[in-house]
Amino acid sequence: MSQINQDIEMIEVAKRAAGTPWDAIDAESAARMRAQNKFKTGLDIAQYTADIMRADMEAYDADKSQYTQSLGCWHGFIGQQKMISIKKHFGGKTDKRYLYLSGWMVAALRSDFGPLPDQSMHEKTSVPALIEELYTFLRQADARELGGLFRELDAAREAGDVAFKTKSKTKSTTTKLTLFQSLRISMQVLVTLKRLTYWLRK
Numbered sequence: 430m431s432q433i434n435q436d437i438e439m440i441e442v443a444k445r446a447a448g449t450p451w452d453a454i455d456a457e458s459a460a461r462m463r464a465q466n467k468f469k470t471g472l473d474i475a476q477y478t479a480d481i482m483r484a485d486m487e488a489y490d491a492d493k494s495q496y497t498q499s500l501g502c503w504h505g506f507i508g509q510q511k512m513i514s515i516k517k518h519f520g521g522k523t524d525k526r527y528l529y530l531s532g533w534m535v536a537a538l539r540s541d542f543g544p545l546p547d548q549s550m551h552e553k554t555s556v557p558a559l560i561e562e563l564y565t566f567l568r569q570a571d572a573r574e575l576g577g578l579f580r581e582l583d584a585a586r587e588a589g590d591v592a593f594k595t596k597s598k599t600k601s602t603t604t605k606l607t608l609f610q611s612l613r614i615s616m617q618v619l620v621t622l623k624r625l626t627y628w629l630r631k
Contacts, residue, residue, distance in 0.1 A: 432464075465572055511528065
């Protein structure tokens with residue numbers, strides 16, 4: 430059973446337990462909202478992407494042909510379009526392909542003080558701000574793709590196409606995973622995100 434079907438059943442059970450006050454809640458709509466909000470905090474994203482990177486590092490240690498590729502990125506929109514292009518040209522997958530935040534790019538293009546000549550000179554908030562921007566743009570692309578699948582599912586239901594409805598619902602459960610895997614950043618940046626989140630909250 431797909432994840433979204435499991436969520437629908439779980440919400441239906443919760444509705445029955447809650448009784449009449451929850452009658453207006455549509456279980457499938459609630460499950461769709463849950464699918465579009467998998468990550469609750471920036472630390473959840475950092476942990477998720479760090480796990481992917483650790484697996485890729487272990488795969489490379491075991492087999493040197495399993496290398497990764499990185500693309501420099503300095504803006505959320507650029508990162509979004511790069512990952513969409515990768516999915517388009519590589520069979521709908523982003524496996525072992527990363528967005529890389531280069532220090533000189535951040536210093537030259539993302540500093541609030543204007544272009545700076547050295548990667549060590551940008552303010553400490555530049556990197557987490559760019560990561561948040563990347564997340565926002567990738568989440569936007571993800572929501573658009575999921576929305577399209579949900580609309581196809583609704584159209585299939587109205588047309589009585591049970592086979593397509595089942596296929597579309599199953600496909601929608603994997604869409605979020607493939608797009609959010611796009612948010613793979615260098616280990617240095619992942620560690621920086623966790624540390625800076627702590628520092629900025631102090």
